[in-house]
Amino acid sequence: MQRFKTIDTSITALGSLEVLSQVEVTQLKEAGENGLYELLRRCVLAILNTGSHSDNAKTILEAYPDFRIDIIQQDRGIRLKLFNAPGDAFVDGQMIRSTREMVFTALRDIVYAQSESEKPRIDLNNGPDITDYVFHFLRNAKMMCPGEDPRIVVCWGGHSIGESEYKYTKDVGHELGLRGLDICTGCGPGAMKGPMKGATISHAKQRIRSGRYIGLTEPGIIAAEPPNPIVNELAILPDIEKRLEAFVRLGHGIVIFPGGVGTAEELLYVLGILLHPMNKDIPFPLVLTGPQESEPYFRQLHEFIAKTLGFEAQQKYKIIIDDSELAARELSEGMEHVKEYRKKTNDAFHFNWQLTIDEDYQRPFQPTHENMAKLRLHKDAPVHELAANLRRAFSGIVSGNVKEAGICAIEEHGPFEIHGDKEIMDPFDELLTAFVQQHRMKLPGSDYEPCYRVVT
Known part of the structure; x- marks a missing residue:
């Protein structure tokens, strides 16, 4: 299997999730650890592959089998530690700004989707509720x-x-x-x-x-x-x-x-x-x-x-x-x-x-x-x-x-x-x-x- 240049890095929120309470930080970290991690990993890996010439999701995932994310809780918000991230997402060791924004967009949307679907007021088998959800x-x-x-x-x-x-x-x-x-x-x-x-x-x-x-x-x-x-x-x-x-x-x-x-x-x-x-x-x-x-x-x-x-x-x-x-x-x-x-x-x-x-x-x-x-x-x-x-x-x-x-x-x-x-x-x-x-x-x-x- 072809190997690609990878980078280990640590990033803080940009564009989304920049201002959070300690309760929200805890909830985000728990969500990342309780079943949503693999979904987050796949979405973030896709974002880091912006510009890829592959149209096969399976191929992209297989190209970076060692890519992983650690969600770090700190008083001032969330920090993500990325290991074996695609090197093309960086310039001189710094993640491209638009890419960094979209990484935290992925975290925001995945957690929000999960939390909303669990609320008793939402019936995702009901048309008006689905529209309200959207x-x-x-x-x-x-x-x-x-x-x-x-x-x-x-x-x-x-x-x-x-x-x-x-x-x-x-x-x-x-x-x-x-x-x-x-x-x-x-x-x-x-x-x-x-x-x-x-x-x-x-x-x-x-x-x-x-x-x-x-x-x-x-x-x-x-x-x-x-x-x-x-x-x-x-x-x-x-x-x-x-x-x-x-x-x-x-x-x-x-x-x-x-x-x-x-x-x-x-x-x-x-x-x-x-x-x-x-x-x-x-x-x-x-x-x-x-x-x-x-x-x-x-x-x-x-x-x-x-x-x-x-x-x-x-x-x-x-x-x-x-x-x-x-x-x-x-x-x-x-x-x-x-x-x-x-x-x-x-x-x-x-x-x-x-x-x-x-x-x-x-x-x-x-x-x-x-x-x-x-x-x-x-x-x-x-x-x-x-x-x-x-x-x-x-x-x-x-x-x-x-x-x-x-x-x-x-x-x-x-x-x-x-x-x-x-x-x-x-x-x-x-x-x-x-x-x-x-x-x-x-x-x-x-x-x-x-x-x-x-x-x-």
Whole structure:
């Protein structure tokens, strides 16, 4: 096994957990010692691997088997001692400042998630309670900015896109930043980094010194997509469903760039919500965009939506090819509609309370072989329910591709079997085959071994 340069160090809080009572310090230390240590270790190791070229969580964890953390209690707060930490996270022996901030963000979010879930007032099987949980989680992460106009654009897309597609995401981010809009992504590389990079330049041009580069992730995927260094606000939600809800509650519009299975999962998630009868009048700008070479990708995705969810679903988004200025203008104008609607309905600017999200979209889906085989992918299902199960199918494939638990399950039991009506499974299989041919399942140059098998 290849060995990498490592460093032993000791760090104090920065950005989060800087001011703590002695009781809070004790609670944090106890939480780190009582079952949450391994989760903290994995998240911190991912953060220290910012810039890694691997998209395999298992590979990253195996590269640093001796990495460990000691949580030291002291009167003035928490100190972390790191042993065998990745050397690339340091400059002249000092941890990079953004990395240090995110390390303590991980500790903050993991402990908060655990403590909130144990409170008797929280029923995480109940939809309104789940939404309330997401609200309090984001508030604890200080991501609420009451009174500020809607301007958060959620950017979704692949972490292993090609060079021209990556450049285009920067161009769109630049145009969004020129219009004073902030960026929220899954915090990783590729289409999650490009818009932030573009916006940093345009924010500087517009003398915007409070630009927000928000990253939302979850423990199962952070190792495969370590946070990029531009992120200045990070939240690690407990699972993929709460992460997705955080995106649509916190954001005011979404732009989707080329990607793979994870991007398709995100598109199906937001489409399923927008197709809910209770949400038909709520403005939520949704733009799919990429350079000219990405036109076949979006055409295939558009055809897949037509064959599975139908014409109504296609009306929920706009596809804009090779025009970064038009894409940004569409989002900017959409923000004005969001602002006027929320003023008229007295909804908050900082959290989308009025959006109805069914519990099918909120309850965590465990992509086991049994659960994947049980998915109901039938043409006669209500369209927003079909979208929910298609989203779960794609989520399972993401797990089998990049998450440690999914990779291990595939190694032990073979590919997931996904069952459904022929009218659904044929376009599903066609789309996945196209993703494989376009190298959208893994990083370029790596061979793809399917983690799924379609059964009709």
